[in-house]
Amino acid sequence: MRRSDTATQPKFRREPPDSRREALISATLASLSELGHEGLSVRRISAHAGVSMGLINHHFSGIDALVAAAYESLAARLLARSRDPALALVGEPLAALHVYFSASFAPQALDPAIFRTWLVFWSLVPHSPELRAVRERAGRETRVTLETLLSRLRRQPGVCPFKLGPARIGLSALMDGLWVELSLDPASFEPARAVSLCDDWVRALAAGAFPALRARAPGLSGSRTPRTSPAAS
Amino acid sequence: MRRSDTATQPKFRREPPDSRREALISATLASLSELGHEGLSVRRISAHAGVSMGLINHHFSGIDALVAAAYESLAARLLARSRDPALALVGEPLAALHVYFSASFAPQALDPAIFRTWLVFWSLVPHSPELRAVRERAGRETRVTLETLLSRLRRQPGVCPFKLGPARIGLSALMDGLWVELSLDPASFEPARAVSLCDDWVRALAAGAFPALRARAPGLSGSRTPRTSPAAS
DNA sequence: CGTGCTATTATGCGGTCGCATAATAAGCGG
DNA sequence: CCGCTTATTATGCGACCGCATAATAGCACG
CATH class of the missing domain: 1.10.10 (Arc Repressor Mutant, subunit A)
Structure with missing residues (x-):
């Protein structure tokens, strides 16, 4: 025809x-x-x-394997979209973090459809070891990215030293929470607000405004550095 | 028998x-x-x-109505568990917020089973107006609770005035993100860490360490107060 | 122009789904 | 003790589920 x-x-x-x-x-x-x-x-x-x-x-091998592959594919794409432009700015840690935030809250990342997909993956994680492995891999990459950006900030002059791991946990949670809320209800606030909240959080961290995150030995010590060893929690 | x-x-x-x-x-x-x-x-x-x-x-009327009722029931229970003890401490805003955080990250709130349930509700929200309405009601109650606690903190002497709404958004996101991460992987960090991160965030807010959240008129103004009017975004 | 490999389709099976219907029986007022 | 209301059960229907199997056919190669 x-x-x-x-x-x-x-x-x-x-x-x-x-x-x-x-x-x-x-x-x-x-x-x-x-x-x-x-x-x-x-x-x-x-x-x-x-x-x-x-x-x-x-x-x-079955629908589960296909879903795991799809999870891995989406996770890799989303991670790269925010990580690559941020890691490129090696000289200015604050600007690099701002780029990271801006990319994470870009309209394409806030598409509710992406969140719907993500929810399916999250809901499958407890039942499927394969999905859990994918999530662990993706989480590890996000961790090293964030800890790299934060450690660059920390070695900047005038920045109050802080515990890298806990700081990464807090910043990551703040970003995730903002992303969830914006995805569930895009009208609740502006994406720019999310970026400024993250920027503020990082500035407060650098200023030493988070007592529980301050490293004990202020000058040296570097309590933890981002590592690729399998011991990362 | x-x-x-x-x-x-x-x-x-x-x-x-x-x-x-x-x-x-x-x-x-x-x-x-x-x-x-x-x-x-x-x-x-x-x-x-x-x-x-x-x-x-x-x-x-069908399975959807039952699910909506279950959503409402669980949301009300979880909200009350953290709100009631926190609002009881009227004199000390910082302590009240700490109680709120502690209750929110108590073991019973971090049960992965609760998260599994919550994921189902979240995943149904985009498809069901009834579920969406339940979520909006629950969200409104959480908003007034958090804004009440934050406004009490703000009128404390020595506390740097801040924009109530955006501050609530940031704190709420931080808490949600910590809760999600802990629910997906309870071994990733200690619940006490979540509480201290929230405590720190509030202290930094009170100290004026978040530039974008500082209110323009420092003394009076009270840019926004928690309200029950339907105009809340 | 065959011919074989295998990607692709078509079909069937046992199971679960939500829901409608009709039959059943619990428990209360008389 | 009886009859009525209605909460409750039992059953059936059409649709969809994942997957296994067998038949089909694209296409590269001799």
Whole structure:
């Protein structure tokens, strides 16, 4: 019909496995972002990808493996979007953190559809070791990114030394909380407000306004440095 | 069997509708906390309540109405557990906030089962106007509680005046983010750390360490006061 | 132009889902 | 002790679920 009336066009295209896997991952993310948990279905995902249902069990060991792959893909993309521009500014830690915040609260990161998808992953984490492993990997990368940015700030002159780990926990929680609230109710406040709250938090940290986060030995010590060793909690 | 061999005990007990409704709500919360989304099923909930499936459709208009009622019930209970002891301390705003934080990060509030349940509600909010309304009510109550506590702090002598609304947004986000992280991975840090991070945040706020939150007119003005009018954003 | 490999589709099975319907029986007022 | 109200159960229906199986067909290669 589309090509010609005499030559029947092929009913489907054979794709290399990697390309098909990627397409299925994209379809999974699209389906989850549209429908939330309702979208987590072999039939819906395959329909979204324009292929038949059986392809999922052909290219993945099951729906769980596909979801884990989709989780990993989305996490990596979101992380890179805020980390890469921030880590590029090596000279000015405060500006780098501001870039990190701005990217984290950019409109594309605040899309409620992304939050819907994320909720599905969160809800699956307690039941699936595979999902839990993905989350741990993503969490570790976020930790090293944030601790790198904070440690650069700490070694700046005039900055009151602070405990790196707990500071990262607090800042990470503040960002997550702002992101959750904005995703659940985009009208509750402006994304710029979220950025300024994070900027303020970092400034207060640098000024030593958080007593419980102050490092004991003010000058040297460097109680903890970001590390890649597996001992990170 | 239990009572006597001759007198057959009744096959079921007739309960007044309100009592049965409450029992079904409890069973819903129990089922959700055990199984997450998997627990959101007429059959599972009714089995948990020890009644037959049809009772849910008899006492509620459908599964959605039951879930909304369960959401409201859990939200009210959690809110009261932290609000009531905190609002009781009228004289010392900092201590009252500390009590609020401590109650919010008490072991019973950090039960991962509660988080599983909460995730189900969050994931349903975008699809159900009824759930959205419940969330808005709960959010409003949390807002007035936090703004009451913060406004008491603000009128304390020596406290740098701050914008009430944005401050509440930041503190609320910090608490939510800490709660999410602790619920997803209870081993990531100690609940006491969460409390101290919140305490520190409030102290920094009182010390004027958050530039973007400082009120323009330092002495009077009282830019905003907690209100019950429907204009609250 | 075959021919084989395998990506892809089509179909079927056992299970669970929410809900509607009809039958049942508990418990109370007479 | 009886009958009425209605809370409660039992059952059935259509739809969707994940997955296994077998048939189909694209397409690279000889």
